[in-house]
Structure formats: C-alpha cells, structure tokens
Amino acid sequence: MSVTIEKSRRTDHMAYMEGMEQIDPTVRNEVVAARESYDAASFGPGDVRRALSASSRGPREFAALLSPAAAPFLEEMARLAREEKRRWFGDNVYLFTPLYISNYCENYCVYCGFNCRNKIRRAKLNMEEIERELQAIARTGLEEILILTGESRKASGVEYIGDACALASKYFKTVGIEVYPMNSDEYAYLHKRGVDYVTVFQETYDSDRYEKLHLAGHKRVFPYRLEAQERALMGGMRGVAFAALLGLSDFRRDAYAAGIHAYLLQRKYPRAEISFSCPRLRPIVGGEGVQPADNVGERELLQILCAYRLFMPFAGITVSTRERAGFRDNVMDIVATKISAGVSTGIGGHTGEEKGDDQFEIADNRSVDEVTAAARERGLSAVTNDYIYL
Numbered sequence: 001m002s003v004t005i006e007k008s009r010r011t012d013h014m015a016y017m018e019g020m021e022q023i024d025p026t027v028r029n030e031v032v033a034a035r036e037s038y039d040a041a042s043f044g045p046g047d048v049r050r051a052l053s054a055s056s057r058g059p060r061e062f063a064a065l066l067s068p069a070a071a072p073f074l075e076e077m078a079r080l081a082r083e084e085k086r087r088w089f090g091d092n093v094y095l096f097t098p099l100y101i102s103n104y105c106e107n108y109c110v111y112c113g114f115n116c117r118n119k120i121r122r123a124k125l126n127m128e129e130i131e132r133e134l135q136a137i138a139r140t141g142l143e144e145i146l147i148l149t150g151e152s153r154k155a156s157g158v159e160y161i162g163d164a165c166a167l168a169s170k171y172f173k174t175v176g177i178e179v180y181p182m183n184s185d186e187y188a189y190l191h192k193r194g195v196d197y198v199t200v201f202q203e204t205y206d207s208d209r210y211e212k213l214h215l216a217g218h219k220r221v222f223p224y225r226l227e228a229q230e231r232a233l234m235g236g237m238r239g240v241a242f243a244a245l246l247g248l249s250d251f252r253r254d255a256y257a258a259g260i261h262a263y264l265l266q267r268k269y270p271r272a273e274i275s276f277s278c279p280r281l282r283p284i285v286g287g288e289g290v291q292p293a294d295n296v297g298e299r300e301l302l303q304i305l306c307a308y309r310l311f312m313p314f315a316g317i318t319v320s321t322r323e324r325a326g327f328r329d330n331v332m333d334i335v336a337t338k339i340s341a342g343v344s345t346g347i348g349g350h351t352g353e354e355k356g357d358d359q360f361e362i363a364d365n366r367s368v369d370e371v372t373a374a375a376r377e378r379g380l381s382a383v384t385n386d387y388i389y390l
C-alpha cells in the first residue's frame with residue numbers, strides 16, 4: 001500500500017473537527033475497552049458449551065461463541081440460530097435494495113474505490129434522475145430502500161440527502177440511509193423527511209489501525225464515527241445498524257466490538273431497533289488493494305452471524321451482495337433477516353443510464369424475482385415491509 005500523505009501531515013484522528021457534535025463518551029469508551037480486553041484464545045470448548053446451553057447470553061457467552069474454540073460447534077450454533085430466528089421473525093426474510101445517488105467522496109480510505117484519490121467516474125444524480133431510479137426500483141415490487149452516497153458534505157449536503165429521502169418515501173414504505181455521520185439535529189431533520197434508520201460501518205474498532213486506513217477527510221475522526229449511531233437515536237431515528245468491515249484488522253475483535261456497541265446502545269435506548277451487517281473486504285475499482293489482515297472465510301463469517309443471532313436474537317442481520325448467491329441463500333434460512341436484491345452499486349444503474357463507477361464488485365447479481373424464488377424454495381416468505389404508516 002503506498003501512502004501518499006506523510007505521517008507528519010496527518011491530523012490527529014482522535015480530535016473532533018469543527019462543527020462535529022460531541023456527546024457523552026461512555027459507550028464509546030466501553031466499546032473500545034471491551035475490544036482491547038477481548039482475548040479470543042482464552043476460551044475453550046467448555047466455555048462454548050456453556051454459552052450454547054445458556055438460556056440467555058450476555059457478553060461473556062458472545063465472546064466464547066466468536067472464539068476459535070467455537071469453530072467445531074458451528075453446526076450446533078447454526079441450528080440454535082435458526083431456532084432463534086424462527087422464534088423472533090418467523091419464516092420471513094425482508095428484501096430491500098440500495099440506491100447510490102452520488103459517489104463523490106472527500107475521504108481517503110485506502111481500501112475503498114470511492115476514495116478522493118481514486119480516479120473514477122464521479123457522478124451525482126439530480127432529483128429527476130433519482131425519481132426515475134426510484135420508479136424503476138419500485139416497479140420490482142420492493143418497498144424498502146437504502147439511500148447511499150459517498151461521504152461528501154459538499155457534493156451531497158444534508159438537504160440534498162433530505163430531498164432524495166423525501167422523494168424516496170413517496171415510493172417506499174421504509175427508507176434507510178448509509179451516508180456520512182452527522183450531528184443529532186441533522187439526523188432529526190432527516191427523520192422528519194422520512195428516514196427510518198441509519199447504517200454506519202465503523203470499519204474497524206481498532207483505533208491504531210483505523211488511523212492508518214483513513215488518511216484524510218472527516219472520516220478520519222474515529223470518535224465521531226463511533227458515536228454516530230447514538231447521535232442518530234438522539235435525533236429520533238427508529239433504528240440503527242452496525243458493522244465492522246471484516247478483514248481490516250483482527251476480525252474477531254472487531255466483530256466482538258460491533259456486538260458490544262449494539263448491546264450497550266440497546267440497553268441505553270431500549271426502543272431502538274438494532275441490526276448488524278457483516279461486510280467482508282471486496283476488490284475495488286482502480287485500487288492497489290488492501291490485503292485482508294485476517295482471513296475471513298465463509299465458515300468464519302457464518303460463525304460471526306450465528307454469534308450475533310445467539311447474543312441478540314431479536315436483532316436484524318443484513319447480508320449484502322458482497323457474498324455469493326449460494327451463501328446468501330443458506331444464511332437467509334439460518335440467520336439473516338434482510339437481504340438485498342436487484343443491486344447495482346453504480347450511480348444511475350437501475351435505469352440503465354449509469355453515470356458513475358461502482359463502489360465494489362458484487363457477487364450476487366440476481367433480480368428481486370430470482371431472490372424471491374430462492375427464498376420460497378427454502379420455505380421462506382420474501383417480505384417487502386412490515387411497517388405501514390398512517
């Protein structure tokens with residue numbers, strides 16, 4: 001990896017930038033401390049057995065289920081996870097699709113194709129183009145949409161995102177966003193414009209590694225990003241989603257930290273709907289490539305997904321098209337509650353008028369109908385929504 005911003009010129013990644021809201025750091029401090037003290041190698045088969053037979057599972061059981069000692073118990077974990085999923089969500093699997101409306105980005109994340117140093121085709125959709133994309137997606141029958149942008153306040157300001165979301169709520173019953181972290185009053189504004197939930201990937205909870213991967217831009221500020229979900233809940237959002245990008249650092253520790261982060265916020269904000277995503281590093285456009293720090297295979301990924309389900313059985317789990325179709329079909333039966341379908345990660349990809357490059361290569365190109373058919377084959381009901389606002 002060639003680093004083109006010398007160390008001496010990089011800003012302090014722990015210092016808030018101007019305009020960034022600071023909130024009570026208790027949850028952040030606890031999450032970082034939990035990650036640091038997590039020693040996956042300290043768990044043995046006895047700990048895993050105890051975690052599996054427990055009637056309710058706290059952080060200690062979760063830690064055991066994420067450890068290498070739990071790998072030989074994967075089948076049992078999957079069986080229990082499937083039971084929990086049925087108990088809380090029945091046979092349902094929710095479908096949604098992401099809509100990328102801008103790929104301008106002011107950050108320099110070395111592992112991402114959208115980064116500001118990467119020479120890709122940049123584009124931003126105007127409201128007419130967004131409406132055409134929304135109409136094209138709505139025709140597939142979907143009722144939930146996730147609006148995404150690269151992280152640029154200049155190119156895609158809060159009002160632009162708000163206008164896009166207000167438009168989206170004309171066509172969709174549930175609207176989520178995956179955009180740059182904001183202050184709580186901005187989240188409150190977007191909530192008024194129809195946004196239900198906010199997803200923020202922390203990427204890695206390892207602050208030292210984070211500093212080396214995020215070389216420029218507001219995203220470099222580790223605490224501001226880690227506190228985004230809490231600010232979103234303070235702004236009145238119904239739900240928040242958590243993720244570590246598996247492979248950037250020690251994946252077990254990062255998966256553990258994301259789980260503890262969600263757990264602590266659930267206790268502090270009991271009304272919050274919690275979800276997890278489990279993205280793995282993907283090849284990027286024009287990238288030199290960041291090699292995964294750790295090898296996260298499908299078995300490890302399944303173990304993490306099952307550990308989340310057994311730790312917080314009522315939480316949503318989303319599996320994206322970064323994963324191949326066969327894997328997604330299996331996990332929607334076992335553990336996932338929500339999967340994307342009919343995905344294009346390019347800008348303007350749904351109307352066939354793509355103006356900007358994709359963020360990453362997807363591994364499952366299936367249409368909404370094809371994913372629905374795959375769900376039915378497994379005895380699942382593909383559900384487009386369970387929220388109806390009056």
Ligand code: SF4
Nearest residue numbers: 105107109112114115
């Ligand atoms: S990961 Fe997000 S913030 Fe970082 S370069 Fe990519 S789009 Fe920008």
